Amino acid sequence: MTNEELLSRLESILKQRGMTLYELQKLTNEDVIKESTFYSMFGKRSAVKIEYICEFCRVLDISVSQLIDEKNSKKYLTPVQIELLDEFEGLDDAMIRRIIPMVKGIIFSEKNKQ
Numbered sequence: 001m002t003n004e005e006l007l008s009r010l011e012s013i014l015k016q017r018g019m020t021l022y023e024l025q026k027l028t029n030e031d032v033i034k035e036s037t038f039y040s041m042f043g044k045r046s047a048v049k050i051e052y053i054c055e056f057c058r059v060l061d062i063s064v065s066q067l068i069d070e071k072n073s074k075k076y077l078t079p080v081q082i083e084l085l086d087e088f089e090g091l092d093d094a095m096i097r098r099i100i101p102m103v104k105g106i107i108f109s110e111k112n113k114q
Contacts, residue, residue, distance in 0.1 A: 007045060009067060010056055013067070021039075025038045025039070028059055
């Protein structure tokens, strides 16, 4: 993975989570990534050190392999999405088949309100 691909991947994860670069920077440890280094990295596409990758993964609560291996980590779940999936755990297939149309109906209804 090239430096550009890595930075693009990070930006994609942020977009999926509804986060901005500013929010990511505020959550990073200043002792690991200085603010000026952070913005230089994304603005000038400068090199990303391994300690920066580890810090981004810590902040985003993902593993390095999830960041790097796009095939195995197409979706980066938010805490709310994880909570929803946790609620489905333990339900049998018949119950899940009954619930999914209800959830889809709620989502459809909410999207049409906007």
